[in-house]
Structures are given as C-alpha cells and as structure tokens.
Amino acid sequence: xxxxxxxxxxxxxxxxxxxxxxxxxxxxxxxxxxxxxxxxxxxxxxxxxxxxxxxxxxxxxxxxxxxxxxxxxxxxxxxxxxxxxxxxxxxxxxxxxxxxxxxxxxxxxxxxxxxxxxxxxxxxxxxxxxxxxxxxxxxxxxxxxxxxxxxxxxxxxxxxxxxxxxxxxxxxxxxxxxxxxxxxxxxxxxxxxxxxxxxxxxxxxxxxxxxxxxxxxxxxxxxxxxxxxxxxxxxxxxxxxxxxxxxxxxxxxxxxxxxxxxxxxxxxxxxxxxxxxxxxxxxxxx
Ligand code: MG
Ligand code: MG
Numbered sequence: 001x002x003x004x005x006x007x008x009x010x011x012x013x014x015x016x017x018x019x020x021x022x023x024x025x026x027x028x029x030x031x032x033x034x035x036x037x038x039x040x041x042x043x044x045x046x047x048x049x050x051x052x053x054x055x056x057x058x059x060x061x062x063x064x065x066x067x068x069x070x071x072x073x074x075x076x077x078x079x080x081x082x083x084x085x086x087x088x089x090x091x092x093x094x095x096x097x098x099x100x101x102x103x104x105x106x107x108x109x110x111x112x113x114x115x116x117x118x119x120x121x122x123x124x125x126x127x128x129x130x131x132x133x134x135x136x137x138x139x140x141x142x143x144x145x146x147x148x149x150x151x152x153x154x155x156x157x158x159x160x161x162x163x164x165x166x167x168x169x170x171x172x173x174x175x176x177x178x179x180x181x182x183x184x185x186x187x188x189x190x191x192x193x194x195x196x197x198x199x200x201x202x203x204x205x206x207x208x209x210x211x212x213x214x215x216x217x218x219x220x221x222x223x224x225x226x227x228x229x230x231x232x233x234x235x236x237x238x239x240x241x242x243x244x245x246x247x248x249x250x251x252x253x254x255x256x257x258x259x260x261x262x263x264x265x266x267x268x269x270x271x272x273x274x275x276x277x278x279x280x281x282x283x284x285x286x
Contacts (some may be wrong), residue, residue: 004227008282009035012227015278016211016220021256021265023176027192028185028210037207038224040169041072044126046082048103049073050180051130053090054152055143055255061091062255063264065131066098067243068173068218070231073100075222075233084122088154095261096242097250106154115155116162127163128221129180130173131214132156134201137186142199144176144255156180157203164206172205173217175265182203213265216275223279226286234280237273244272 011034011035019025041047049072073083078266084103087095092105105116119127133141133149134157141153157180158169172181177189183204190197211217219234226233235243244262253259256266264272 011147016216018212033207038172048084052087054090058253058258060253068130070214094250098247112155113157115158119162126169128171134180134203170205173209
C-alpha cells in the first residue's frame, strides 16, 4: 500500500478538471469525491462500466468515453477485478470494433424497469458511468447543444437509480452537466453551464468526477487507483494514442467537431498527451 494523502487526490482532481474547452465546470467539482470514487472501485470485486454517447447528426458515437473505459478496465483487471461493459445498440458495433465488446446492451426503446432489473441480476457491483448521457428534469436526454437525443438513447440511467436504491456504489464521470451522476450537483449545473437548466442530468451518483473531458476523468480514477494501491496503472502515451486510433477506426467521431479524427471534444492530441504526462507525474512515486 502507498501512503497517498488527500492532497495527492486533490492534485489529480485539479489536473483532470482543466477546462480548455471553457465549459464552466469548475463550480461542479465536489472536493473529496475522486478519492471516494477510488475507494469504492478498490473495494469492489466487480465493476460495471456504462458508456457510449451517440451523435445522431454524425450517425456515430463519440470519442469521449470509450478510451476512458479502456483505461479503467485495464487497471481494474490488473487488480484482479471483474469488469463488465454496458452500452446501447447505437454504440455497440463501434464499441466491439474498438475492443470494448459490451457484456450487455439495451435498445433505446427498452423499458427503464427492464434495464433496472439488471442490477439485481448482476448481484453486487460498483456502477461507473463515463460520459453517458442521462435524462434531465423533463425526463429527456439532451446533448450539449440542447438537442433531444432520447430516441437514440437507451435508459441506462435506470441502472444507477436502481443501484442507489439497494446501496450499491455509483460513480459518475462527466464534463458537461448532462451526464449520469451530474444530478448530484444539479443546481450548480443549472447555474454555471450553458443551457444547464435544460440539459442537466437529474440522475445523481454517490461520487462525482468532473473533468475537462470525460476520458481525463477516467484517467484520474486510474491515477487515483495507482496512488492508493501503490503500483503503476496509467496507460503509456503510446497505449492511449493507439486506443484512440482504434476508436476512430471503429467509426467514432469527435463529439464537438463531428469529424472522424483522433481528437476528443475538439481537443488536439497534444492536450491529452500533456494531461496524461501530468497525471503520470502525480504518480511518480508508484
Ligand atoms: Mg459530456
Ligand atoms: Mg466530453
């Protein structure tokens, strides 16, 4: 075991919350939540990761989310944990082609109750959403531009509502306020994010990780696990680049530019490389 301190986790929290896209996320940060999320993952023997953000205008899912799923999955597997991936049918082909074959998958037409039943079927697990849109106060899912994408979105948020009801730990990673978990800070989303009142997700989580892009939040969780456990778990830059390239080859697009290119949320590769380097620096003792 390492001797990671709360200050180490706060450093990671601050790093991943860099906001080069100027999305107004700083007020959404919850001090201590990244460390608590890491504790929950470290304590779990099984983790279900929910991701996949479909962009109807591009007829593709976006490059924010899946690379984060890959990094967390590899880290958790290295720690001997069982990892399951969940997405919905609009994203499932691309996830599979990128090496993230879903263990379960629902149609956008699925009933929330049928999705929720998965929690009981799976048994004890920690539930982690990475860049996964969820419904707002009006019951509809919105993208950051305020467009209703409910017809393209399975009600995977019901997993988190159900898990919370039975006391299983839930973690949300997001960068815009419309993702599962952001209900924890719904009033702050409404006050500080453009269109926040309209797009903010009502679904809360136990531990919220707020990041400049959600892949960074996922890396932050991996960095936190590395600090807590005392062994290196972050991907190398080469690995991270290769995963993103695989996602693009699988048909994923940048969520901001809608281009099929190895960028995330409109941010060029150097932004991601710098952030990864900074996180590796924060873990330099492990
Ligand atoms: Mg987002
Ligand atoms: Mg994003």
